[in-house]
Amino acid sequence: MNWSIAKKNFSRQGLRASLNVLVTALSIIALIFMLSLLNGFQAQATRNVINTDIGGGHYRAPGFDILSPSKWEDYTVKVPDTLLRLHNKDKAEVLVVQGQLYPNRRLYPVQIRGISMEQSLLQLPLDNLKTFSANFDDLIPVVVGAKMAKKAHLHKGDTLTLKWRDRSGAVDAKDIIIIDVGDILNPRVDEGVVWLRLDHLRLMTDRKNEVSWVAVKHYIGLISEFEFQPVEFLMSDLLALWRQDRMNSKILWAILMTLVCISVFNTQMLNIFKRQKEIGTLMALGMDSQRIVRIFTLEGCLAAIWALVVALLLGLPFFIWFQGVGFDVSHLSESTLPIRETIYPDYQPMEIIYSLIIVFILIVASSWFPVKKITRLDPTMALRGRAIK
Amino acid sequence: MGIIYKIVIFIFLFFCLTSNPALILAAEIIDAQKLLKQVDDNLWSNTKFISGRLIIDNGRKERTLTQDSWMEGIERSYTEYKSPAREKGTKMLKTRKKLWMYTPRTDRKILIAGHLLRQSLMGSDLSYEDMMEDHKLSKSYTATFENFTNIEDIKCAVLNLTALDKKTTYQTRKAWINPENKTILKEERFAKSGKLLKRVLFKDYEIISGRNFPRTMIFKDLLKENTKTTYKFDEIKFDIEIPNRYFSLSILKK
Numbered sequence: 001m002n003w004s005i006a007k008k009n010f011s012r013q014g015l016r017a018s019l020n021v022l023v024t025a026l027s028i029i030a031l032i033f034m035l036s037l038l039n040g041f042q043a044q045a046t047r048n049v050i051n052t053d054i055g056g057g058h059y060r061a062p063g064f065d066i067l068s069p070s071k072w073e074d075y076t077v078k079v080p081d082t083l084l085r086l087h088n089k090d091k092a093e094v095l096v097v098q099g100q101l102y103p104n105r106r107l108y109p110v111q112i113r114g115i116s117m118e119q120s121l122l123q124l125p126l127d128n129l130k131t132f133s134a135n136f137d138d139l140i141p142v143v144v145g146a147k148m149a150k151k152a153h154l155h156k157g158d159t160l161t162l163k164w165r166d167r168s169g170a171v172d173a174k175d176i177i178i179i180d181v182g183d184i185l186n187p188r189v190d191e192g193v194v195w196l197r198l199d200h201l202r203l204m205t206d207r208k209n210e211v212s213w214v215a216v217k218h219y220i221g222l223i224s225e226f227e228f229q230p231v232e233f234l235m236s237d238l239l240a241l242w243r244q245d246r247m248n249s250k251i252l253w254a255i256l257m258t259l260v261c262i263s264v265f266n267t268q269m270l271n272i273f274k275r276q277k278e279i280g281t282l283m284a285l286g287m288d289s290q291r292i293v294r295i296f297t298l299e300g301c302l303a304a305i306w307a308l309v310v311a312l313l314l315g316l317p318f319f320i321w322f323q324g325v326g327f328d329v330s331h332l333s334e335s336t337l338p339i340r341e342t343i344y345p346d347y348q349p350m351e352i353i354y355s356l357i358i359v360f361i362l363i364v365a366s367s368w369f370p371v372k373k374i375t376r377l378d379p380t381m382a383l384r385g386r387a388i389k
Numbered sequence: 390m391g392i393i394y395k396i397v398i399f400i401f402l403f404f405c406l407t408s409n410p411a412l413i414l415a416a417e418i419i420d421a422q423k424l425l426k427q428v429d430d431n432l433w434s435n436t437k438f439i440s441g442r443l444i445i446d447n448g449r450k451e452r453t454l455t456q457d458s459w460m461e462g463i464e465r466s467y468t469e470y471k472s473p474a475r476e477k478g479t480k481m482l483k484t485r486k487k488l489w490m491y492t493p494r495t496d497r498k499i500l501i502a503g504h505l506l507r508q509s510l511m512g513s514d515l516s517y518e519d520m521m522e523d524h525k526l527s528k529s530y531t532a533t534f535e536n537f538t539n540i541e542d543i544k545c546a547v548l549n550l551t552a553l554d555k556k557t558t559y560q561t562r563k564a565w566i567n568p569e570n571k572t573i574l575k576e577e578r579f580a581k582s583g584k585l586l587k588r589v590l591f592k593d594y595e596i597i598s599g600r601n602f603p604r605t606m607i608f609k610d611l612l613k614e615n616t617k618t619t620y621k622f623d624e625i626k627f628d629i630e631i632p633n634r635y636f637s638l639s640i641l642k643k
Contacts, residue, residue, distance in 0.1 A: 105614035
């Protein structure tokens with residue numbers, strides 16, 4: 001009975017109700033889009049970092065800290081048998097030392113990274129290095145990332161001098177040749193990094209069988225002389241950034257919801273004001289004021305339901321289309337975020353359901369809050385249209 | 390007739406050999422290590438005070454830093470920068486293998502050790518390590534005589550120096566030494582691979598307190614373009630009394 005009265009009342013509201021439904025529906029679409037795009041962005045960036053640098057975690061020489069370049073050379077260790085026995089698709093041996101590059105005879109401090117050529121755990125554009133032998137002659141073959149190449153004005157085929165220190169601290173320098181400029185999605189392993197074959201770097205620095213870390217696919221237990229650093233630790237700064245992004249998105253979410261709630265609240269207030277005589281009549285005819293509140297609240301619920309339906313009708317084609325074209329973030333190439341390619345929204349069903357439930361509850365609450373004053377209305381004043389001023 | 394002929398040839402060769410100064414020198418410089426030690430003995434003194442200028446030319450701009458340095462042996466030295474205003478009051482204290490630096494702007498002393506020593510000293514062609522080089526060449530390298538060559542009409546013996554310890558920064562060097570007055574005129578420092586990295590020119594030699602000392606040293610990082618650092622010694626005093634406080638950490642304050 002209440003439901004049919006609410007439906008009739010709602011349909012009689014006409015344009016006002018339609019606008020209310022449309023605003024709410026668009027807000028719901030914006031909300032889902034924002035959350036899904038953020039999910040997609042974070043998932044892709046995380047995947048890039050894992051695929052190009054972290055893998056499933058690092059077994060590192062104890063004390064090694066990538067943020068303390070002046071101490072990198074102090075923390076290199078020989079690879080233990082446990083890690084040597086791992087399949088090449090499950091591990092990547094990496095040696096890192098400081099170096100100085102001289103592009104156009106200008107000093108450019110770099111990180112020299114040697115990586116085993118047999119590994120297939122990390123996806124890096126270093127295939128051209130595989131064509132060289134374990135020894136080098138006059139020129140040392142290296143690969144640099146596109147970002148590094150742009151910054152240091154380097155091109156494929158360039159030869160320039162690289163300076164480094166060997167294990168004993170003696171200074172050494174040799175000419176290198178850039179055999180490739182690779183497209184590396186993760187700027188952390190691109191900018192300021194010169195990639196070499198691990199055997200070459202070991203030869204250059206007298207560090208036979210030594211590594212700074214071994215990236216592994218999975219944690220394989222404790223290994224003496226090594227400490228395991230999980231993905232969460234190695235990505236702690238990015239994860240903190242992601243958390244901050246989530247916080248920021250919640251603020252935006254709250255703003256959107258506030259707008260929706262204000263819209264519903266405002267509509268309900270207007271309804272009560274305009275329909276005072278109707279309320280007064282219903283009360284005079286003996287209808288319980290609580291029932292009138294329920295009818296008005298149901299009208300709000302109907303607005304929410306219609307908004308969900310419209311959001312579904314408008315949003316679904318939009319989301320399907322957008323999933324196909326994606327969002328180009330190549331402008332982020334200048335930032336240090338590990339993403340440069342087109343990003344695609346990552347729709348999380350549970351997250352969407354939770355969000356819709358919250359939206360629904362908020363709309364119902366916003367519908368109920370203004371109408372609860374009906375219980376305090378004087379029927380005679382309401383009949384004369386003077387109960388609410 | 391044959392014997393007379395041989396005697397004549399012998400006398401002729403004897404005169405030729407004994408009258409050619411280059412060959413005389415060659416005979417003397419066979420002991421390259423000794424020559425290197427004589428160079429060290431000339432340059433190194435127990436204590437030394439130097440007031441000088443460090444002219445840093447990075448190819449675009451030239452900066453001049455004035456400084457006073459007090460040195461004791463090969464292990465202790467103290468330097469105070471007097472100008473420009475930006476560097477005024479900066480102090481450096483070297484004690485054994487440690488280098489402490491104090492900057493008045495931060496009012497803190499920093500230990501420059503390990504790999505930090507490889508960084509450039511105030512943007513110059515010298516690293517902190519180069520600056521605090523604390524070994525006599527004759528103690529760290531074995532010298533071999535290569536040949537004679539002229540530098541500005543001065544006949545120099547070219548010595549190849551090979552490091553005795555594999556930890557020595559430059560594993561090989563080349564030194565151009567005037568054997569007459571035991572002064573070094575030029576030095577080249579090489580990477581382990583043999584690549585030439587740095588060149589140091591020693592100029593304007595003067596007799597100061599009985600020692601032949603260069604008034605100017607020019608450092609060039611040969612991997613960089615158009616850069617050089619000139620170290621000019623305006624005032625040099627040897628074997629002076631240096632108060633102990635100059636080599637104490639407590640001096641590193643305003």
